[in-house]
Amino acid sequence: MTDASALIERYGHFVNPGLARALRFMGMEAVEKTGHGAVLVTEDGDEYLDCAGGYGVFVQGYQHPRIVAKAHAQLDTMALSSHVLLNRPMIDLAEELARLTPGDLQYSFFCNSGTEAVEAALKFARIQTGRSRIIATEGAFHGKSMGALSVSGREIYQKPFSPLVPDIVHVAYGDAQQIAEVIDDRTAAVIVEPIQGEGGVVIPPDDYLPRIRELCDTYGALWIADEVQTGIGRTGRMFAVEHAGVIPDFLCLAKALGGGVVPIGAVVARAEAWTFFDSAPLIHTSTFGGNPLACAIAxxxxxxxxxxxxxxxxxxxxxxxxxxxxxxxxxxxxVITAVRGRGLMIGVEVPGAGVGGAIISELFSRHVLAVYTLNNEKVIRLIPPLVITPAEIDQVLVAFRESLGVIRPMVNDLLEG
Ligand SMILES: Cc1ncc(COP(=O)(O)O)c(C=O)c1O
Known part of the structure; x- marks a missing residue:
């Protein structure tokens, strides 16, 4: 038997005391070892059906054999770039993204995470337009580096780090009229997620993204679509903007682009939003970004x-x-006040955070992994690998039904507590 309890102790001692306490409180004492498909396997050989999907990373499943084989092959050849000679896997990936992404999205910048992709897109929008104002949305999650945090929409993560990046205006998500009221010829960009992930799986009205496109065109602002969580098939299309049939100026990707094997982020852009690189080719760079290993795997x-x-x-x-x-x-x-989603990006809303936590614990004891959304603890998010089987979904549903049965008599106490 693995001594998970001792490992939590060391996690608390050497990494994160608060999270170690929370894990112990939730009874989540298990150590991951490997995985296959939608199944995560512990050091003790226990199997968990993963509906948390590594927060959206495991679209193609754990340890997909083809992706792992590619990783081995590239590792044997060249993992990191000299940054002096030409890097073929990076250029191939950029061309492939230009082909796969909708419309005239063409150029790519590569980095190593979602927050870096957002950070880059914000800088690109400012330099390209020569303007500074960014319109962002309440409840948004774009990452935790300074720029991405500044355009996110949750005070508890922002306040301790103020003053944040200036000239950012927040409006309610899903209401294009609010954008219309603040956008003007000082606006560099509007940044939105096509579906708010961490905000609680919030799906905007059908005309929301088309209206943003129109408003940006009217005022010469650029639209940044953050598809770090929705991108690469999650919502039932390769990219979630395809549901609305509109093309952003910048498309941010990360998470599933790495095939569940390697970290990678990217900004894919239209040619008109990329002209600043002509005169300033080194204006934004990353030592590890675009490395051959990550690009071959992607x-x-x-x-x-x-x-x-x-x-x-x-x-x-x-x-x-x-x-x-x-x-x-x-x-x-x-116990469940709402259910919503698109594709395999699903949110289950409960009446309070305590109720959600109790359900997550019950699911865990039935070997199903789920987590709440970071900016809305009342929503349990289900984003399993897309390779999950119908039989596995049925197993998750059985675990849910049993957990809800256990929690129902406790709901009032959990809401008061
Ligand atoms: C929409 C969105 N943007 C950006 C990020 C930040 O990505 P990362 O954690 O890789 O920095 C996330 C992470 O959950 C996200 O969901």
């Missing part, structure tokens, strides 16, 4: 996503999962 991740038709799979399985959860909501209306 290409394989994109191929696997397309060839295994994972976006279609997300659409089909997602609608089954969503309907089944809606049935559970009808059976347990005191």
């Amino acid at each position: 290409q394989e991740a994109l191929r696997v996503t397309a060839e295994e038709r994972l976006p279609e799979r997300a659409a089909n399985l997602g609608s089954y999962f969503l309907q089944s959860l809606a049935d559970l909501q009808r059976q347990f209306p005191e």
Whole structure:
């Protein structure tokens, strides 16, 4: 038996005391070792069905054999770039992204995480327009580096670090009229997620993104679509902006682009938003960004996503999962107040954070992993790998039904507590 308790102790001592306490409180004492498909395997050989999906990283599943094989092959050849000679995997990946992304998105900048992709897009929008104002949305999550944090929409993560990056205006998410009221010829960019992930899986009205596109065009501002969580098949299309049929100026990617094997982030842009690089080619760079290892793996991740038709799979399985959860909501209306989602990006809303925590704990004891959304603790987010099978979704539903049965009599106490 692994001594998970001793490992938590060391985690608390050497990494993060607060999180170690929370894990112990939730009874989440298990040590990850490996995984396959939608299943995470512990050092003790226990298996968990993962609906947290590494916060969106494991679209193609854990340790996808083709992606792992590609990683080994590239590692044997060249992992990091000289940054002096030409880097073929990086250029190949950029060309592939230009082909796969909608419309005339063409150029790519590569980095190592979602927050770096957002950081880069904000800088690109400012230099390209020569303006500084950024319009962002309440409840948004764009990352935790200074610029990305400044355009995020949750005070508890922002306040301790103020003053943040200046000239950022926040408006309510999903209401294009509010953007219309603040956008003008000082606006460099509007940044939005096509679906707010950490905000609680919030789906905007159908005309929201088209209206943002129109407003940006009218005022010469640039639209940054943050698809760090929604991108690479999650919502039932390769990119979530495709549901609305509109093309952003900058598309931010990370998470699943790395195939569940390696960190990588990217900003993909239209040619008109990229002219600043002509005269300032070194204005924004990253030593590790675009490394051959990550880029070769990302290409394989994109191929696997397309060839295994994972976006279609997300659409089909997602609608089954969503309907089944809606049935559970009808059976347990005191515990589930709303269910919403698109593809395999699903949010289950409960009446309070304590109720959500208790459900997550119950699910864990039934070997199902789920987490709440970072900016809205009342929403349990279900973002499993898209390779999850229908039988595994049924297993998750059984675990949910049992957990809801346990929690129902405790709801009032949990809300008061
Ligand atoms: C929409 C969105 N943008 C940016 C980020 C930040 O990504 P990272 O944690 O890789 O910096 C996240 C992370 O959850 C995200 O969901």
